[in-house]
Amino acid sequence: MTTQTIEPRMELEQHLHMYRQMAKIRAFEEQVNELYKGAKMPGLAHLYVGEEAVAVGVCEALRRDDFITSTHRGHGHCLAKGAAVHRMFAELLGKEPGYCRGKGGSMHIADPETGNLGANAIVGGSAGIATGAALSAKMRGSDQVAVCFFGDGALGQGLLYESMNMAALWQLPVIYVCENNLYGEYTPGHETIAGDILARPRAVGVHAESVDGQDVTAVFSAMRKLVERARRGEGPAFLEAKTYRYYGHHVGDVNREYRTREEEKEWMTKHDPLQTLATRLMQQRLVDTETFDRIAADVKTEVEKGVEYALAAPYPSPEQVTEDVYSS
Amino acid sequence: MGVRELTYGEAVREAIAEEMRRDPRVFLIGEDVAEAGHPFKTLLGLVDEFGTKRIIDTPISEPGYAGIGVGAAMTGMRPIVDVMFGDFITLTMDQMVNQAAKAHYMSGGKIKVPIVFRTTLGATRRSAAQHSQSLHAWVSHVPGLKVALPSGPYEAKGLMKTAIRDDSPVVIFEDKMMYRVKGPVPDDDYTIPFGVAEVKREGRDVTIVATSSMVDVALGAAKKLDEVGISAEVIDPRTTWPLDKDALIDSAKKTSRAIVVDEGYERYGVTAEIASVIADGAFYYLDAPVKRVGAMDVPVPFSPVLEDLTVPNDQRVFEIARDLCQKK
Ligand SMILES: Cc1ncc(C[n+]2csc(CCOP(=O)(O)OP(=O)(O)O)c2C)c(N)n1
Ligand SMILES: [Mg+2]
Numbered sequence: 001m002t003t004q005t006i007e008p009r010m011e012l013e014q015h016l017h018m019y020r021q022m023a024k025i026r027a028f029e030e031q032v033n034e035l036y037k038g039a040k041m042p043g044l045a046h047l048y049v050g051e052e053a054v055a056v057g058v059c060e061a062l063r064r065d066d067f068i069t070s071t072h073r074g075h076g077h078c079l080a081k082g083a084a085v086h087r088m089f090a091e092l093l094g095k096e097p098g099y100c101r102g103k104g105g106s107m108h109i110a111d112p113e114t115g116n117l118g119a120n121a122i123v124g125g126s127a128g129i130a131t132g133a134a135l136s137a138k139m140r141g142s143d144q145v146a147v148c149f150f151g152d153g154a155l156g157q158g159l160l161y162e163s164m165n166m167a168a169l170w171q172l173p174v175i176y177v178c179e180n181n182l183y184g185e186y187t188p189g190h191e192t193i194a195g196d197i198l199a200r201p202r203a204v205g206v207h208a209e210s211v212d213g214q215d216v217t218a219v220f221s222a223m224r225k226l227v228e229r230a231r232r233g234e235g236p237a238f239l240e241a242k243t244y245r246y247y248g249h250h251v252g253d254v255n256r257e258y259r260t261r262e263e264e265k266e267w268m269t270k271h272d273p274l275q276t277l278a279t280r281l282m283q284q285r286l287v288d289t290e291t292f293d294r295i296a297a298d299v300k301t302e303v304e305k306g307v308e309y310a311l312a313a314p315y316p317s318p319e320q321v322t323e324d325v326y327s328s
Numbered sequence: 329m330g331v332r333e334l335t336y337g338e339a340v341r342e343a344i345a346e347e348m349r350r351d352p353r354v355f356l357i358g359e360d361v362a363e364a365g366h367p368f369k370t371l372l373g374l375v376d377e378f379g380t381k382r383i384i385d386t387p388i389s390e391p392g393y394a395g396i397g398v399g400a401a402m403t404g405m406r407p408i409v410d411v412m413f414g415d416f417i418t419l420t421m422d423q424m425v426n427q428a429a430k431a432h433y434m435s436g437g438k439i440k441v442p443i444v445f446r447t448t449l450g451a452t453r454r455s456a457a458q459h460s461q462s463l464h465a466w467v468s469h470v471p472g473l474k475v476a477l478p479s480g481p482y483e484a485k486g487l488m489k490t491a492i493r494d495d496s497p498v499v500i501f502e503d504k505m506m507y508r509v510k511g512p513v514p515d516d517d518y519t520i521p522f523g524v525a526e527v528k529r530e531g532r533d534v535t536i537v538a539t540s541s542m543v544d545v546a547l548g549a550a551k552k553l554d555e556v557g558i559s560a561e562v563i564d565p566r567t568t569w570p571l572d573k574d575a576l577i578d579s580a581k582k583t584s585r586a587i588v589v590d591e592g593y594e595r596y597g598v599t600a601e602i603a604s605v606i607a608d609g610a611f612y613y614l615d616a617p618v619k620r621v622g623a624m625d626v627p628v629p630f631s632p633v634l635e636d637l638t639v640p641n642d643q644r645v646f647e648i649a650r651d652l653c654q655k656k
Binding site: 042043044094095100102103104105106107108120121122123124125153154155156157158184185186187191192193257258315316318320321322325 | 359360363364367385386387388389391392415416419453454455456457458459624625626627629630631632633634637638
């Protein structure tokens with residue numbers, strides 16, 4: 001697991017940044033769960049805890065003007081791409097200063113400023129959108145890249161294969177990032193996925209590889225190569241990140257009868273993305289525990305301030321209900 | 329034989345279980361329907377009785393398993409295709425509309441498609457725009473499909489049983505906000521005929537036609553109207569197709585005023601169709617134009633303060649009815 005070595009200086013900075021991003025996502029999500037339990041958040045949310053290394057490793061390899069499309073389990077993607085904690089919370093609470101003026105909520109956060117074309121509550125629903133963003137980048141002569149995040153569950157959707165086929169035909173700069181966390185809702189992947197996952201993109205000529213999604217260094221270095229490839233015009237790629245969600249499918253799924261506590265413990269103790277990176281950096285004597293304590297304290301403050309801001313923020317005014325249906 | 333209190337969800341489950349016991353050709357297919365018993369828990373226990381050969385978990389492949397349902401229905405089986413949220417019928421549309429709905433007619437009556445598509449409608453669950461729509465008007469528009477809208481536990485059981493026994497494709501929309509609502513349900517083998525409206529409450533001054541989730545809203549409005557000396561009749565068509573035009577027209581003739589309440593988007597919807605049926609059939613008896621009350625013509629917003637504005641409530645129906653009755 002710790003075969004990856006970290007080159008000093010610049011790479012250390014980058015890794016500490018990635019650690020901070022992962023810690024922020026985790027603290028954010030833990031707070032979301034508290035909001036739910038305290039009946040302060042309307043509706044439900046799908047937490048990203050456990051999967052932080054995927055969003056962070058992927059987005060670290062992207063530029064701000066590169067595009068992402070996200071999923072129902074999207075908070076991590078939004079934050080990793082650069083969204084601000086306080087406006088994310090505001091959206092989750094249905095408040096006016098939220099990213100979508102309270103109209104989208106947990107499953108629909110979009111932030112074009114950071115290249116986030118939106119989370120999506122339709123499983124697989126953004127495969128076409130990400131591919132279209134890549135087509136647009138190519139048509140406009142920009143060197144932007146688009147990333148489509150989706151879960152293993154979305155492997156069931158035909159749209160994904162139609163999109164990958166066109167992306168390969170037209171050599172589009174799009175990377176399909178499959179977050180394989182072993183379950184789609186309450187059903188394990190082995191009951192819903194036939195054959196070899198990577199054989200699917202490969203069948204239509206999309207370059208495909210797998211990576212340990214709990215190892216942010218590995219995700220980042222795999223992704224960096226795929227992004228460079230796409231920017232050079234060498235076409236689409238598919239990255240399967242093997243990962244695990246620590247919480248249930250959504251905040252209300254607390255019994256998790258479809259999986260064992262042992263399995264959960266195994267992932268949490270042996271494959272935790274924060275722990276994995278921290279251990280590596282410390283073993284190489286690049287940092288000490290105080291560094292991580294400081295980061296933990298920083299993100300805690302950021303999250304506390306963010307949620308305070310959101311709780312105090314105003315709701316949208318009633319007239320807003322009919323605004324935004326059309327662009328003009 | 330007796331009558332017990334069941335929840336709407338339990339009534340659905342009982343209908344499916346009874347029909348599966350009666351007819352070995354009936355099976356159910358969809359996402360998380362077996363061990364998980366459906367995300368709304370409506371199918372809990374069915375897999376224990378009928379096994380995974382008849383309660384079939386699928387990948388997240390709505391167009392695929394809907395088509396598989398159509399093919400099975402053409403060849404001697406009687407599938408219930410479970411589409412988790414009504415919003416996802418957008419994905420199954422081709423199989424419903426171009427395939428299931430047309431096969432019998434196009435084959436000159438040679439091919440039967442005895443299939444049930446079971447799905448949901450209803451907002452205010454704080455689930456935002458892609459999980460809150462009431463799209464029953466879309467399929468009501470299509471010749472070849474029948475559409476049932478159970479308004480309570482009694483209807484949920486009776487209409488589901490009729491749907492399963494029907495030799496044509498039926499789409500049944502359950503109100504997801506009503507699954508825990510209790511009501512009297514006979515434990516015997518009763519069915520509710522399609523195309524027969526039910527007068528939920530007799531009245532003299534105004535007819536309120538209401539579907540599904542809106543029947544309770546209409547009954548609430550009727551109570552308020554009583555207090556101001558207006559006697560409202562509430563009538564539930566129970567199926568939008570076949571539509572019991574005579575019952576609706578007769579009621580409007582009797583009261584001379586009519587309001588139609590439905591949770592679909594107001595424009596081009598169920599309210600428009602029924603209002604036109606009444607305007608046509610009862611024209612010379614009406615003292616006022618027929619009023620329509622549907623969901624606001626906006627995507628369903630997440631923020632509770634906005635979402636609540638988009639659906640008809642009893643106060644609004646009361647006010648409209650009161651105004652209508654003063655317009656002598
Ligand atoms: C088209 C569609 N079908 C079903 C659902 C209901 N649903 C929401 S999340 C989910 C499971 C998704 O699994 P996966 O893609 O593996 O993502 P994960 O939740 O594991 O991150 C399902 C079935 C949906 N939102 N959209
Ligand atoms: Mg998954």
